[in-house]
Amino acid sequence: MPEKLIILGSGPAGLTAAIYASRASLNPLVIEGADPGGQLMTTTEVENFPGFENGIMGPELMAVMRKQAERFGTRFEIGNVAEVDFSGKVLTLKTNSKTFECESLIISTGASAKWLGLPSETRLRGKGVSACATCDGFFFKNKDIAVVGGGDSAMEEAIFLTRFANSVTIIARGDKLRASKTMQDRAHKNPKIKWLWNSVIDEVLGETVMTGLKIKNTVTGEMNEITMQGLFLAIGHEPNTKLFQGKIELDEKGYIKVKPFSTETGIPGVFAAGDVADHKYRQAISAAGTGCMAALDAERYLANKE
Numbered sequence: 001m002p003e004k005l006i007i008l009g010s011g012p013a014g015l016t017a018a019i020y021a022s023r024a025s026l027n028p029l030v031i032e033g034a035d036p037g038g039q040l041m042t043t044t045e046v047e048n049f050p051g052f053e054n055g056i057m058g059p060e061l062m063a064v065m066r067k068q069a070e071r072f073g074t075r076f077e078i079g080n081v082a083e084v085d086f087s088g089k090v091l092t093l094k095t096n097s098k099t100f101e102c103e104s105l106i107i108s109t110g111a112s113a114k115w116l117g118l119p120s121e122t123r124l125r126g127k128g129v130s131a132c133a134t135c136d137g138f139f140f141k142n143k144d145i146a147v148v149g150g151g152d153s154a155m156e157e158a159i160f161l162t163r164f165a166n167s168v169t170i171i172a173r174g175d176k177l178r179a180s181k182t183m184q185d186r187a188h189k190n191p192k193i194k195w196l197w198n199s200v201i202d203e204v205l206g207e208t209v210m211t212g213l214k215i216k217n218t219v220t221g222e223m224n225e226i227t228m229q230g231l232f233l234a235i236g237h238e239p240n241t242k243l244f245q246g247k248i249e250l251d252e253k254g255y256i257k258v259k260p261f262s263t264e265t266g267i268p269g270v271f272a273a274g275d276v277a278d279h280k281y282r283q284a285i286s287a288a289g290t291g292c293m294a295a296l297d298a299e300r301y302l303a304n305k306e
Helices: 012-023 040-043 058-071 120-125 132-138 151-161 181-189 282-306
Strands: 003-006 029-031 075-078 082-084 091-093 099-107 111-113 142-148 165-172 195-197 199-205 212-219 223-227 230-233 237-241 270-272
Touching: 003 012, 012 029, 012 040, 012 058, 012 075, 012 099, 012 151, 012 282, 029 099, 040 058, 082 270, 091 230, 099 282, 132 230, 142 151, 151 165, 151 181, 165 199, 270 282
Parallel strands: 003 029, 003 099, 029 075, 099 270, 142 165, 142 230, 165 195
Antiparallel strands: 082 091, 091 099, 111 237, 199 212, 212 223
């Protein structure tokens, strides 16, 4: 017998969908990927998720959400789905060891921030290094911080961070930016924003917390160290949708397309929630909201099907 509902992913979107679906007696099965809990598992303190007056650690928040889903009967399966088939009467998912069939599917595989790939950057994530200004900007009041990137999102993040920081230095690989003229003008007019052209980060400095950056000039090769208390990466996000290429409609950036005011995809019974379909907000609370929507959409789909 096929499952009534399978949920791919166990971040805020997937777990919220599981809570709603299990309370609706859909007996959902959550298939967890390589990174159970999503991006919040690498986040330290979360202060902007409603209901936690004094904040909560990212991994603790995900553990609480998981327990809540389990309380209502959600089942969990560890595995990476390697193949999907949406062409038959039932939806088919295959891991390396098992095959699953379901009547409806919620895809909440999320998106991953692009990183520089430096060992020091990885070691200091959540200790001065971040990829989310709206999540972590508050923690950098009156500090000197840097933003890496040259697109509109980098300009937006830099401008946002000036609300808190003493100074924000934008580090650009070349001597030009990809950002629109409007965004560049806004950034240039902001007195708190400084510029470091023709530069790349060679190393993030600090043992237990970030204390600075080692910068390499891309023209001269010269190395310099600068004192910084924070680093924000704004070089883009990549939706975790490679599995669905050719199987479901994606936009030009690889995000799953959903119908307006819905989580429905172009395939009956398949829904998308969270960052896998959202390149604009990318917040835990907005992901949770669409997880709720997806569960309600799946419930209505299954009821109408019966």
